[in-house]
């Protein structure tokens with residue numbers, strides 16, 4: 095098992111992206127408390143799939159230090175994904191200690207922590223808080239049968255959506271609990287609590303079981319409209335509601351550090367831990383998507399199209415998720431692609447690795463530079479990024495990836511470009527559902543590892559037919575929950591106020607009309623491919639599982 099620790103120290107007074115001073119226009123009257131002699135600091139911790147990212151910010155939103163620590167993903171069978179919660183905890187301790195050391199901040203000045211993390215995963219604990227088995231993750235596909243059981247126990251898909259605002263999907267937490275009951279009875283008999291990934295970190299920080307509404311929405315146990323557990327569904331599934339933690343809003347204080355955690359992290363027992371958010375809602379807060387009209391996209395391992403909504407809104411076909419937002423009393427809709435940036439990672443690391451002849455750290459730059467030499471539309475090669483099934487819009491664990499349209503003139507660069515375009519078309523699928531519901535989209539804010547690449551930002555703008563912006567601070571989820579920590583500590587009156595005081599646009603990419611025309615021509619062909627190949631994909635998935 096390999097752990098890497100990458101640390102970047104950020105000097106507070108620089109002018110480089112991400113190194114920001116307190117702007118002149120951001121005087122302390124934006125803060126709810128009077129001018130303080132000492133600065134308050136906040137930590138944002140994001141338990142991602144590839145690693146944990148920790149960010150230390152000051153009360154003006156300036157990034158002081160950041161650290162990453164990576165960990166492995168286990169795939170015991172095709173479609174199964176698991177991680178060891180101990181790896182998340184070790185990465186949390188390492189990265190917090192690193193930012194505290196490099197940020198040179200006094201422990202007592204760190205007032206609060208916000209937690210973010212990969213959603214839907216399940217940490218199974220026994221009555222002594224011992225982890226029973228590896229956690230099942232958001233992109234695990236083993237629970238198709240349990241999704242059917244949940245739908246029928248609820249009285250059908252419509253009745254289920256009425257209770258929890260969403261249909262049963264394989265990645266969600268509820269089917270994972272049923273899977274444990276049906277497949278690992280001895281483990282299920284020991285089960286005392288089920289926690290989401292970031293909430294298991296919270297348990298180790300504050301010694302209590304607590305979640306918050308945005309992440310709880312992705313369990314399928316939450317009545318998303320009422321923002322509390324659906325005891326009705328839980329009892330229909332024959333489960334005990336005591337398995338679940340208590341639920342709060344994202345900016346609420348959930349507790350303070352235990353003496354043991356404070357000592358381990360180099361912080362104090364006065365340090366608060368706020369609710370935080372699932373990584374999608376946290377990323378949206380970090381992108382300033384806390385009001386209508388702005389949409390955010392993220393290309394990380396997964397792909398996300400996210401819109402704020404003042405009321406719970408539903409896609410009639412259940413293709414978008416309707417979840418609570420991290421903004422008090424608000425909601426959001428999102429479309430999720432399971433293997434988004436993950437498809438480029440697969441292509442670069444498993445297929446063309448070594449062929450580009452560059453060091454690992456430069457592998458994406460080398461591959462995408464080749465793709466940049468190919469015209470928009472990859473001269474007619476299309477790629478379906480369904481390498482581990484798909485959520486939006488197909489909700490199909492048996493969907494599989496594929497290149498279509500190859501001829502003898504096509505090269506590796508064409509295939510790399512087709513992978514990037516396929517990932518971007520998959521996001522457009524969500525955008526089309528969102529706009530077809532009459533949701534206004536004035537601005538698209540791009541984030542995640544893929545959006546750091548200018549060519550991919552241009553591609554997003556051309557495929558979506560919309561201007562795409564990026565922000566000065568790019569660490570969406572970790573920054574979002576650090577802001578929630580500042581709100582919970584009283585540095586800002588609301589999350590909306592914290593966002594408008596701290597978030598600044600860095601860059602804007604306009605639509606290239608010629609490229610957009612080609613994408614408009616190719617998108618309907620891309621969209622038809624899934625329907626045309628669905629049966630063959632299902633047969634191949636069966637063959638792969640045999």
Ligand SMILES: Nc1ncnc2c1ncn2[C@@H]1O[C@H](COP(=O)(O)OP(=O)(O)O)[C@@H](O)[C@H]1O
Pocket residue numbers: 142143144145393394395396434435436437438439458459462542543544545546547550
């Ligand atoms: N320089 C780059 N050019 C294009 N894509 C990149 C680049 N760097 C990272 N990526 C993409 O970003 C993904 C990782 O995004 P990130 O947001 O860090 O992941 P996670 O979802 O694990 O938090 C990679 O899988 C890859 O597809």
Ligand SMILES: O=C(CO)[C@@H](O)[C@H](O)COP(=O)(O)O
Pocket residue numbers: 142143144211212213214232233265312373374394395396397398430
């Ligand atoms: O399943 C979802 C959201 O519904 C994913 O977005 C996960 O929350 C993990 O994402 P990354 O590790 O790719 O950020």
